[in-house]
Amino acid sequence: xxxxxxxxxxxxxxxGMSRFGAHPGGMLLIAGLxxxxxxxxxxxxAPGAPMWAGALLAGSAVVTMTGAALLAVRAGRSMxxxxxxxxxxxxxxxFLWTIPTVDPAExxxxxxxxxxxxxxxxxxxxxxxxxxxxxxxxxxxxxxxSQEDLDRVRREAAATPPEEPDSDxxxxxx
Amino acid sequence: MPLPLLQVVGLxxxxxxxxxxxxxxxxxxxLAIAVWAARRTRTAADFFVAGRGIGLLxxxxxxxxxxxxxxxxxxxxxxxxxxxxxxVWIVLPAGITGALGxxxxxxxxxxxxxxxxxxxxxxxxxxxxxxxxxxxxxxVAILVxxxxxxxxxxxxxxxxxxxxxxxxxxxxxxLGAAVVVAYSATGGSLSGVYADVFxxxxxxxxxxxxxxxxxxxxxxxxxxxxxxxxxDPEFLEPWGHLPPLAAASFFFVFGLGVLGQPHVLxxxxxxxxxxxxxxxxxxxxLALVLTILLFVGVGLAVKALVLRGELxxxxxxxxxxxxxxxxxxxxxxxxxxxxxxxxxxxxTMNAFLNVGSAVVTHDIPVAxxxxxxxxxxxxxxxxxxxxxAAAVAAQLPGTLVAFLGVFGWGLxxxxxxxALAIGLNWANGSRKGAVASIVTGLxxxxxxxxxxxLRWFTLPAGTSIAGMTLVASLIVYLAVSSLSxxxxxxxxxxxxxx
Numbered sequence: 246x247x248x249x250x251x252x253x254x255x256x257x258x259x260x261g262m263s264r265f266g267a268h269p270g271g272m273l274l275i276a277g278l279x280x281x282x283x284x285x286x287x288x289x290x291a292p293g294a295p296m297w298a299g300a301l302l303a304g305s306a307v308v309t310m311t312g313a314a315l316l317a318v319r320a321g322r323s324m325x326x327x328x329x330x331x332x333x334x335x336x337x338x339x340f341l342w343t344i345p346t347v348d349p350a351e352x353x354x355x356x357x358x359x360x361x362x363x364x365x366x367x368x369x370x371x372x373x374x375x376x377x378x379x380x381x382x383x384x385x386x387x388x389x390x391s392q393e394d395l396d397r398v399r400r401e402a403a404a405t406p407p408e409e410p411d412s413d414x415x416x417x418x419x
Numbered sequence: 420m421p422l423p424l425l426q427v428v429g430l431x432x433x434x435x436x437x438x439x440x441x442x443x444x445x446x447x448x449x450l451a452i453a454v455w456a457a458r459r460t461r462t463a464a465d466f467f468v469a470g471r472g473i474g475l476l477x478x479x480x481x482x483x484x485x486x487x488x489x490x491x492x493x494x495x496x497x498x499x500x501x502x503x504x505x506x507v508w509i510v511l512p513a514g515i516t517g518a519l520g521x522x523x524x525x526x527x528x529x530x531x532x533x534x535x536x537x538x539x540x541x542x543x544x545x546x547x548x549x550x551x552x553x554x555x556x557x558x559v560a561i562l563v564x565x566x567x568x569x570x571x572x573x574x575x576x577x578x579x580x581x582x583x584x585x586x587x588x589x590x591x592x593x594l595g596a597a598v599v600v601a602y603s604a605t606g607g608s609l610s611g612v613y614a615d616v617f618x619x620x621x622x623x624x625x626x627x628x629x630x631x632x633x634x635x636x637x638x639x640x641x642x643x644x645x646x647x648x649x650x651d652p653e654f655l656e657p658w659g660h661l662p663p664l665a666a667a668s669f670f671f672v673f674g675l676g677v678l679g680q681p682h683v684l685x686x687x688x689x690x691x692x693x694x695x696x697x698x699x700x701x702x703x704x705l706a707l708v709l710t711i712l713l714f715v716g717v718g719l720a721v722k723a724l725v726l727r728g729e730l731x732x733x734x735x736x737x738x739x740x741x742x743x744x745x746x747x748x749x750x751x752x753x754x755x756x757x758x759x760x761x762x763x764x765x766x767t768m769n770a771f772l773n774v775g776s777a778v779v780t781h782d783i784p785v786a787x788x789x790x791x792x793x794x795x796x797x798x799x800x801x802x803x804x805x806x807x808a809a810a811v812a813a814q815l816p817g818t819l820v821a822f823l824g825v826f827g828w829g830l831x832x833x834x835x836x837x838a839l840a841i842g843l844n845w846a847n848g849s850r851k852g853a854v855a856s857i858v859t860g861l862x863x864x865x866x867x868x869x870x871x872x873l874r875w876f877t878l879p880a881g882t883s884i885a886g887m888t889l890v891a892s893l894i895v896y897l898a899v900s901s902l903s904x905x906x907x908x909x910x911x912x913x914x915x916x917x
Binding site: 268270274275278281285288289293294296300302303305306307309310314316318327338341342344346347349352354356357358359361362364365366369370371372374375377378379380381385386389390392394395397398399401 | 504507511518521524526530533534643648652656657658662663667668671675678694696697698703704708840841844879881887893894897914
């Protein structure tokens with residue numbers, strides 16, 4: 246009996262996760278959460294979190310955010326651009342951990358900052374700020390919302406009888 | 420990043436005619452907006468979602484002002500001064516969070532307002548899951564988070580008001596709260612949004628000007644870097660004095676957590692034309708990056724100036740910004756930045772009051788099946804009551820107020836991100852999954868934060884309760900949804916498909 250129940254649960258989990266995981270966004274979300282979970286767990290298992298835990302968590306954060314964004318955009322070229330951009334940024338974040346610290350006796354600077362810090366602030370902070378909003382605008386009609394989409398939703402709203410008002414705050418947008 | 424202003428002691432006094440004069444001009448501007456908005460607020464929809472008629476610029480600056488609290492101007496630079504560049508990981512996701520929020524939630528939330536009456540984020544959850552229980556639970560989670568946040572914000576307001584006008588902390592709290600109530604209770608989100616526009620502009624301009632002074636006094640970034648490297652090289656490592664895991668935790672929580680901040684997200688309901696969302700991330704990111712220049716710059720500058728012996732070491736890290744302003748910038752600029760700090764605190768507080776009163780007068784009564792008849796009247800009185808309650812709570816010992824404020828962001832994130840951000844983009848997310856994830860986030864955040872605050876146990880260095888509970892509630896949502904069935908109304912399904 247217990248064996249059958251656990252099989253049923255395992256089967257349901259497998260079916261559910263395969264439904265979710267079949268989507269690239271779902272796969273990245275699960276991978277990101279797994280990475281974040283391992284990073285946090287490592288802090289409990291070892292005396293002090295290992296150095297790689299920070300890199301894993303930071304990379305996982307980008308992977309999770311990319312997964313969430315991919316779930317929201319339509320399949321197509323935009324999804325490929327967004328997915329590969331997100332993975333590139335995740336690798337870029339992890340790469341930070343490989344940059345050696347600067348020698349205070351003979352400091353080298355990149356745009357006024359030690360190389361690792363310049364990479365952090367300009368490469369991981371500023372550069373995405375210069376690119377990602379443009380990617381959003383560039384792909385907006387194709388991946389997010391077009392006039393036809395809006396018209397379709399408005400037609401549906403007009404065709405559907407308004408639900409019973411539950412407050413005096415009735416009325417829709419538009 | 421509406422972190423509470425974590426300081427628990429007073430600021431050095433700023434009181435003087437210039438500073439007080441600029442603050443009075445600023446306060447008068449805010450009250451004028453309140454009077455204008457009060458005349459245009461006739462329904463609960465006007466009060467809670469600004470009549471759904473705002474434009475892109477107003478949306479951008481309103482979300483910026485609600486998102487940035489006093490922490491970005493005082494607590495944040497103080498944290499950079501204290502722990503080095505590890506604190507910068509809090510604002511590092513700023514380049515992507517605008518677009519992330521727009522991709523994942525802006526369109527869905529705005530389109531939901533096309534097909535259903537939408538006032539609040541719990542309204543959106545009820546539409547998605549067809550469940551009043553989900554709406555009620557989300558409302559309770561939001562209210563719990565807001566109570567703590569508000570107390571910390573009101574206390575911060577009292578501290579700054581005291582520093583500007585020399586009122587004393589107690590009167591500073593009541594005076595600051597009274598100004599916010601005056602424009603929140605009369606004009607609701609309509610006055611809140613247009614006050615936010617005014618406040619957001621002040622914040623972005625003040626931050627940019629201060630950064631120019633940072634570069635000037637530090638002999639450029641390389642001058643700052645040389646000084647700091649010679650005195651405290653670890654400060655200028657990518658995670659500063661923090662464990663790398665702690666810095667990465669900031670990045671994880673503040674990156675993903677933006678998808679669960681109701682006081683910011685509900686502003687998407689207010690946008691008049693959904694197609695204008697196309698330029699929202701671009702404008703929003705620009706404004707945010709300008710506003711956080713002060714966060715990064717002042718901490719670095721004060722550290723370098725202290726190491727050079729040109730500035731006394733602040734007795735409390737939160738004094739870094741006031742010290743820099745008073746000693747290194749013209750008095751008029753210091754006065755404008757002070758107004759910027761007041762603006763940041765007030766706009767965040769206004770947003771919380773608006774969301775909190777919506778929970779009390781709309782979400783919870785609707786969830787209980789007993790909607791109120793005159794929501795607008797009740798909303799106004801609830802706003803006054805919530806502000807008064809926060810002002811009373813703000814008089815508690817400072818460490819307790821700081822504790823109340825600390826868990827707000829994490830609680831929002833762990834209770835709302837799974838059901839809202841994932842749920843609106845994944846048709847298999849189920850009502851049971853939503854309930855389980857909200858309860859998980861609520862129980863874990865409250866119990867762990869309380870246990871750590873009371874020192875029943877300590878967490879390993881670098882771990883974050885907000886980060887761990889966010890991971891846990893997301894996993895619970897996915898797992899429970901996978902084991903249960905999802906039902907979505909056709910109009911909501913269409914919103915999720917387009």
